[in-house]
Amino acid sequence: MKKLLLLATLSIAATASYGSTSSVIRFGVDPSYPPFESIGPNGKLVGFDIDLGNQICARLNAKCEWVQNDFSGMIPALKARKFDAILSAMSNTPQRAEQIAFTNKMYNMTASLIARKGSHLELTPQSLSGKSIGAEEGTSALTYAKMYWEPAGAHVVAYQNQDQVYADLIAGRLDAAFEATAQAQTGFLKSSKGADYEFVGKPLDDPKIFGVGAAIGVRKDDPALVGKINGAIAGMVKDGTYQTIEKKYFDFNIYGD
Numbered sequence: 001m002k003k004l005l006l007l008a009t010l011s012i013a014a015t016a017s018y019g020s021t022s023s024v025i026r027f028g029v030d031p032s033y034p035p036f037e038s039i040g041p042n043g044k045l046v047g048f049d050i051d052l053g054n055q056i057c058a059r060l061n062a063k064c065e066w067v068q069n070d071f072s073g074m075i076p077a078l079k080a081r082k083f084d085a086i087l088s089a090m091s092n093t094p095q096r097a098e099q100i101a102f103t104n105k106m107y108n109m110t111a112s113l114i115a116r117k118g119s120h121l122e123l124t125p126q127s128l129s130g131k132s133i134g135a136e137e138g139t140s141a142l143t144y145a146k147m148y149w150e151p152a153g154a155h156v157v158a159y160q161n162q163d164q165v166y167a168d169l170i171a172g173r174l175d176a177a178f179e180a181t182a183q184a185q186t187g188f189l190k191s192s193k194g195a196d197y198e199f200v201g202k203p204l205d206d207p208k209i210f211g212v213g214a215a216i217g218v219r220k221d222d223p224a225l226v227g228k229i230n231g232a233i234a235g236m237v238k239d240g241t242y243q244t245i246e247k248k249y250f251d252f253n254i255y256g257d
Contacts, residue, residue, distance in 0.1 A: 023060070023061070023062040023063070024062060024063045024064075024065055025053075025056070025057055025060070025062045025063070025064055025065070025084050025085065025225075026065045026066075026067050026082075026083035026084045026085070027053050027064060027065070027066055027067065027083060027084070027085055027086070027087040027088075027216075028067050028068075028069045028074050028077055028078060028082065028083040028085070028086045028087070028088060029045065029049065029050070029066050029067065029068060029069070029086075029087060029088045030068070030069060030070055030071040030074070030088045030161060030162075031045055031047075031068055032071075032136075032161035032162040032163045033047075033071075033088070033089055033162050033180075033183055033187065034047060034183070034186070034187035035047055035048050035182070035183070035186040035187050035249040035250075036048050036049045036088070036089040036180075036182075036183060036187075037049045037050055037088060037089070038187075045066050047249070048245065048246070048248075048249045048250075049087050049088060049089060049106075050066070051245045051248070052087070052106065052236075052242075052245060053066075053087045055232070055236055055241060055245065056229055056232040056233070056236075059231075059232040059235060059236070060228055060229075060232055065083075067082060067083040069082070069083070070137070070138075070160055070161060071088060071090075071136055071137065071138045071139065071161070072136070072137035072138030072160065073138070074086045074088060074090065074138065074217070075096065075099055075100055075217065078100060078217060078218075078219060079099070079100070079219065081219075084218070084219075084222070084225060085216050085217060085218045085225065085229070086100075086216060086217035086218075087106075087216050089109070089180060089183065089214050090214060090215070090216075090217050091109040091140050091210050091211035091212075091213065091214050091215075092105070092211040092212050092213060092214070092215040093140060093208075093209065093210070093211035094208070094211070096211070096217065100217045100218065100219060100220060101217070101218045101219065101220045101222070101223065101226050102215040102216065102217055102218070102226075103215045103216040103218065103226050103229045103230050103233065104215065104230045104233055104234070105212065105213035105214070105215055105255075105256075106213065106214045106215050106216060106233065106255075107182075107213060107214050107254040107255050107256070108213050108214075108254060108255065108256040109140070109180055109181075109182075109210055109211065109213055109214045110180070110181045110203035110204060110205045110210065111140065111141045111144060111178060111179060111180055111181060111203065111204050111205075111210060112178070112179070112180075112181040112184050112185075112199050112200075112201075112202075112203045112204065113133070113176050113177070113178050113199070113200040113201065113204075114169075114176060114177050114178075114179075114184050114188065114189065114194075114197050114198065114199055114200065115175060115176040115177075115197060115198070115200050116196055116197055116198075117196055117197060117198050119175065119176070119200070121175070121176060121200045122200065122201060123200055123201035123202075123204070125148060125149055125151075125152030125153075125154070126152065128149050128152070128153075128154040128176075129152050129153030129154060130153055130154070130155070131154055131155065131175040131176060132154075132155045132157055132173065132174045132175050132176075133145055133149065133154055133155065133156050133157065133174065133175065133176045133177070133178055134157045134158075134159055134164075134165040134168055134169060134174040134176070134177045134178070135156065135157075135158065135159070135165065135177070135178045135179065136158070136159055136160075136161060136162050136165060136179065137158045137159060137160055139179070139180075140209050140210045140211065141178045141179050141180070142156070142158055142178075143209050144178070144204065144206065144209045144210070145178050147209070157174065162179065162183070165177050165179070166188060166193065169197075170193060176200060181203040182250060182254055184199070185199075186249060186250060213256070216229055237255070242255065243255075
């Protein structure tokens, strides 16, 4: 009887939905990517993704827990069940979709090159030949740079996190940095550290590499969570909550059509 009772208890726990008041959603996040996610002056996580995640949890009557992880190791950590979902400006690309499931789009993603003002760089393989370009490991920006610029002679340097990219750019060890456009604009160029830097050319948008927008990554064996998060995202967009959060961080429509 005790064994049957234990099995019944475990069964109930295993089938509990994310909408229950006692549920927890653990989001993996790399806090080196303002304005999407970073560590604030008080030591707490802040940013666009953090606000969106907290709103998703509120709508699902769940508690948010944030697990910090380097971006390059996000998918292995998700598969190892260190957290339940990735909410860290991850674009939904064909390569990633082979490994994990994605929710509906959270926002659009393009990538941009930034360099010191007056560098006279151009977005051509010829102009970038011989130049050092930094990008974060595991990002679509790094994939693009290695595919199109490195074969033409650019020196593409991979970094463990975005803070390291900025440090070497400012120190002059890099000629340029390549990253998500919104992060570059709001998290760096509009900050005091980025005052001497500017975009090189227009944002790049290659669906084969940058995917169809940023989304939340979930294990393929957890379709219920994908469905619940999709419902929360749709609700935020419909009732204007998404737009209210968006205006805290951006002066443009990051969600897109």
